[in-house]
Amino acid sequence: MNQPIPPKDIAKRAAGHAAAKLIHDGMLVGLGTGSTAFYFIEALIERCASSNIKISAVATSERSAAQAKAGGIPLYDINKVTTLDITVDGADEIDHQKRMIKGGGGALLREKILASISREMVVIIDKEKLVDQLGIFPLPVEVVPFAHQLTLSRINKLGCHGSFRRKKNGDNTTLNELYVTDNGNYIVDIAFPQGCHSPEQTNNALKSIPGVVETGFFFHLAGRVIVGYPDGHIKIIP
């Protein structure tokens, strides 16, 4: 017997499936990463299989690429494209100005590159991701392995509370091994005990540290936001 889907997943699925309806024949689509993007890719595969729609895609992670490939979606090398028609991706938090924190799934760098070359980034979230202030979700920051301890101490000298993300136990990994991104880098997760009061300033300070590749702050990138609710309905923030 199938397990019932938890309410949060109903919301994520509703948002992901609604986004798949925005994809039209001939589009070059950026595929996001995460549990909500999973539902989008699932619905996109279904939409392409059951209609005459032919699309191609670029993925923000090896995970999403594998899912799309298994579903028969042709994938492009990012170096062969200059613009994407649309990217559909999740978020960890989004505020009223559509500023976001992303990277909970570790794919922030590729996500930001794809979002930055997309005519529109459609954000798919469950309602819990809508926040008044960013920073309850720890901010992921991608750093190069070289001098990573030094980079972490420079991050923390800014007054941040950062620590390296570790691989999950039971992953065939040595306990406490550092999490490695698809780009071969590490992630520092920064906690803001009182929330983040000045995201732009914090972003600039972090990016001025050599060794920091990218932060999980996404500004001026979100287009339409599709919010899913646990009863399966959605709202679109234009």
Ligand code: A5P
């Ligand atoms: C992946 O690196 C992230 O940016 C995700 O887009 C974000 O963490 C949302 O993930 P979920 O859809 O799994 O909540």
